[in-house]
Amino acid sequence: MESQIHKIHQQLVSKEITCMSLIQEKLNALKENTHNTVNSLLDKMALELAERVDAKIESGAAIGLLEGIPFGIKDVYMVQGTYTTASSQLLKNYKSAYTATAIQKLLDAGAIPLVKENCDSFGHGSSSENTIFGAVKNAINPNLVGGGSSGGSAVNVAKDYTVFSIGGDTGGSIRQPAGYNNVYGLKPTYGRISRFGLMAYASSTDCVGPIAKSIEDIRIVVNVMSGRDIKDQTTYESKIITDGSIAKNQVKTVGYFKNFIESDAINPEIKEDFLNTLETIKEKGIQVKALDFFDSDTLVSTYYTLAMAETASNLSRLDGTNYGNRIEGENLKDTYSITRSKNFSEETKRRIVGGNQVLSQGFSDEIYLKGLNLRDQIATNFENDFKEVDIILSPVTPNTPPIIGDSLKEPLAMYLSDAYTVGFSLGQLPTLTAPQGTSTGIQITAAKDNDEKVLQFANFLNDIL
Template sequence: MESQIKQIHQQLVSKQVRCTDLIQQKLDLLKNNAHNTVNSLLDTLALNLAAKVDDKIANGETIGLLEGIPFGIKDVYMLQGSYTTASSNLLKNYKSAYTATAIQKLLDAGAIPIVKENCDSFGHGSSSENTIFGAVKNATDTNLVAGGSSGGSAVNVAKDFTVFSIGGDTGGSVRQPAGYNNIYGLKPSYGRISRYGLMAYASSTDCVGPLAKSIEDIRIVLNIMSGKDAKDQTSYASAEINEDSILNSDSIKTVGYFKNFIESDAIDVQVKADFLATIEKIKAKGITVKALDFFESETLVSTYYTLAMAETASNLSRLDGTNYGNRIEAENLKETYAVTRSENFSEETKRRIVGGNQVLSQGFSDEIYLKGLAIRNQISENFNNDFNEVDIILSPVTPSTPPKIGDSLKDPHAMYLSDAYTVGFSLGQLPTLTIPQGTATGLQITAAKKNDELVLKFANFLKDTI
């Protein structure tokens, strides 16, 4: 199967390329790139690790498949000794004291981190414009947004600045930028990969997710990062996904899609036409296609943001400048907290904290927050019923194409609605993969929880079908 990881591995083993030369080439591309994807380069660490790989090869030692492969890290993951800013003013000088479990597993496998990548501050956004480092620019057209919040990660992969990158997906933050930049992006089943060391946005939907240019590279990286972690009690042990197993999609007999997604007034005419054309190609292969009923997009978005804002208000309450962060002194302790948070949090982050505190406050929690939890349970039940009828659910990634840089900041509500087709699968904690086919911003493939392998199977099927 097509795989940059395997191709580079073979080049290293056969001594066609030195690891230090490969890493330096990628660092140079990142340093000079015009898409604003870099928060900080990990050049010293990366070159030291590359030299060790070169020494192993020179000594005739065997290297693992990921040894020497350069990758990027969204700047919300801890990497000991590196700046971890979350693209925020509050943490612009913060250095990680430890390393996230998912990143450590990649390091243990020999992969080389080369960059901390630009993103929406604390993951708050769908365009990667809400960042102190300036907006990330789309890989194809620099006038357009890169998508968010893992925009820098998606663009680095799309432009070949990294072989793969590790993003974070809460409500679509891997899948949507993958679609905007025509690459693969996976949100695994919730709990398949440990969240330890990922700065929490909404803990009940946060997922560690890989972005890459091929299904095989997604599979390789997913296998390395997966597994039970004592530091994350929501994580679970999972079987390795075999390369040969995802080449056979015979078990997929029925595919579903949500009628209201396609019949919505919000969907772009061309996105709708392309999606329906894909459905016809699937039918022509002998697969049964069913139109399914689901919650309205507005209900999904409002439910997701009610719960996500509540969780982020709670999670960010610890950031007050006392233990870490950019503290601003005032007349007294209370004022110090207020000024530190007011001056250092972005407008979008403050909007989400205020919204979250409101839905959790006395008089509102029963009416809004508990209602959101109840609807979430209904969404999960809906998915359980759907996957009794179909093997896979197919959907557009977004209702429309990427907006111009600046437009989303003028209309936050429109930015929230751009997540209409991604947040439902997050609330259901389901494995969902963006593929760069089918519409201008790709397609989403979703399976039942803990059935990540089926998602990759169908992606391979569609690669040869549409």
């Protein structure tokens, strides 16, 4: 699909449309939508910003590429003066005191935020059903889940309610819902974009990333958000990705993990489609190589061991004292217990309990330290793989989107649905979901800080599939 950002920019510059009419149209669509994608509308802010853009155009001044472009924000990002609920009961009335760095960069570029988007509470889930605002409904079939945890963000883009949305990806939370709704979703290299102002789930794998309908729009948004931030010491200065640099494919060798495809858990149609995609790539003169990797159970176990430990630590601050909906008990300890018991979702409580278990005395050496060791082994495996191949391809998910309600009945099945995404998160690698190759998309991964190569190969796939 062509770039919506470029298209709208030209329409604004040529006065074919006004920014006010564009923003009002999108706000109306969001208000009327039946997919449960909206936690709160930022209508007052959006209309005020749109008025300024129209005044600037009317004065004859030039506008930037992102000025006047409407976008959505997953409801785990701070935006000063707006509700930031994390789709949770605990923070349902919490207002941000500051703005996340990545969002501020978009605001500085003139983009207009429309909506705080529904998601799994605190990012805990793979279906966007663990939310006080009601399950997000799939953009293609509303009887199915929207994916998670950035489900509202993916559905809003797929339904054209937003031009792009900013999701958060810890173990696949941008890539999986993007695949379920047939749009692009990028988890950039860890540290490329500041996490400051993003509610932490698992700090060592949390990534800020965009969801959009075109590779060009992904490129534009990533460039604006990237860069070193003194408020996030994991960030680094990355080079700008130009449109010319991703226009011509330079990938010569593609790898895939044969155990992903030979697994009994993969849907037969997804397997067949993926293998057909590999054949099409071979026909274009690119070498395809089968690679060995850790089995899915090991990847999922390692990821959730570390992620649960980190979320138990990160959410320990939410006890109703400084943040959140406080429920008084008979004493302070009772107040803490009741506040957290009543306000956290069942899934969040499950992850906190699991995290505290693996960090507890007598278990940390046996479980947590083993998880850290496996993570190092996974990173080493990737380093060796990228000496042999330029890109790794994989299905995004082993199965198609489940019916709403099914995932809540089987938490373990929900965790296993992340089997093909969590490994790349543990490796902190740039990974893009492209809406081709299988019914839930295809995952394109490169070595660290090779985000450009990922977008380059996505362009190539878009041309041949």
